Amino acid sequence: MLIKSLYKYSSYNNKNLYQILQLPKTSTIQEIKSQYYKLVKKYHPDTNPSPQSKDIFSQIQNAYDILSDQSKRAIYDSCGYSNSYEDFQEQQQQQKSEKPKNRQQFYEETFQDFDAFFERKSKTRARPAKKGEDIQIQLHVDFLEIMQQTIQKQVQFQKKVLCYICKGTRAQTGTIPSKCYSCGGTGILLVKENHQMCEQICDQCEGFGKIVKNKCKTCLGTAFIQKTQDEKIIIPKGIKDKQVLRKEGSGNTGEQGGKNGDLFIQINIKEHPQLEIKQEQENEGKKQEDILKNKQEQQFQ
Structure with a gap:
């Protein structure tokens, strides 16, 4: 051939x-x-x-x-x-x-x-799909409330999402990114080093395979923006203090078509005033028991 x-x-x-x-x-x-x-x-x-x-x-x-x-x-x-x-x-x-x-x-x-x-998509991309980063937050709940029933809470946090203006193209509205001809749109260059052919990310398009001449002014050419997100969290009855709940896919948006990250919520249970008094009484009672026990041991000796 x-x-x-x-x-x-x-x-x-x-x-x-x-x-x-x-x-x-x-x-x-x-x-x-x-x-x-x-x-x-x-x-x-x-x-x-x-x-x-x-x-x-x-x-x-x-x-x-x-x-x-x-x-x-x-x-x-x-x-x-x-x-x-x-x-x-x-x-x-x-x-x-x-x-x-x-x-x-x-x-x-x-x-x-x-x-x-x-136009046909390349089989090899310099920038593979990447899962979005996870997000960790804390949520405070009352002890009596969580002990009586399963409850639902609303949480608010910042997350990275795809730019709603350019839809991830990184280009201004009305413009289209052009094919990078340095790498042929693959995002990868073949270079010779020490008599061997090696792959490296294209320095012209940074591995995207496309050239953006007019960057989106909303995301500044990054394809992502920060957004305030509201999520409903279901907290099961009897959950323990410091226990962590996971909400899959509610984290930061993935890159190059990758999956979204996850949202992790640490539950912090606020003690009830009556329980605090009871705990103090129990601690004081235990303290008195320890004192009495020490006296008895000394008398026995």
């Missing part, structure tokens, strides 16, 4: 960038751009089920980044992908912070009419 013959892992080690793009060394910039688009569309991990597609996609991006830049291409044509070229990459480190923005802008302009082929 073509995928096996042209894109074996050894081809990346050899770093023959023209072979990766399936182009002759004499290709023009326009030919490189055109071929790059064809290969991206063919081997994007969202549309290509091959287990090697992610690695191939990374190779294609790497080859295009070099061959589409005249200065990088000139150094590559002269020196190949050697240590001298890697030294050149280190010298360009300061420019990398602006590269993703320029790359994103170029990809949007080039592929804006073809973005439909990216």
Whole structure:
């Protein structure tokens, strides 16, 4: 198969960038751009089920980044992908912070009419579903009240919920986040470290797979806001002091479709005045018994 013959892992080690793009060394910039688009569309991990597609996609991006830049291409044509070229990459480190923005802008302009082929959801996401954090509160109840019957109490607390304006998109109303073309919408980049391919969260989209240019002013682009929540709590008859009740799913909202956290309520039982007097009497009686017992022991000795 073509995928096996042209894109074996050894081809990346050899770093023959023209072979990766399936182009002759004499290709023009326009030919490189055109071929790059064809290969991206063919081997994007969202549309290509091959287990090697992610690695191939990374190779294609790497080859295009070099061959589409005249200065990088000139150094590559002269020196190949050697240590001298890697030294050149280190010298360009300061420019990398602006590269993703320029790359994103170029990809949007080039592929804006073809973005439909990216619509299929990626199998691998840098930001997996995450359960929301639990919330812990305390509730005070009267002793006599809880000893007589099961009661219902209303509690109020702060919790994190999905922004009601942007619905979690993090973007202003009327705007749509654009696909991150640095990672192809997966939220993951493949980078080479110590001669091995490693995955890292895309620094351009922070692992979301989408770029938000106009952030929601309500949640400030976080997708979440704080809300005052009211909940009804059923307290069973005869519950013990400091016992904790759990209300599943009433905690903070989960991220990336994750489950909500839980609400934990510690029940603090307030002592009744009559019970306090009775307790004091019992303590005083026990104290007198201890004194009498000590006297008897001394007389016996």
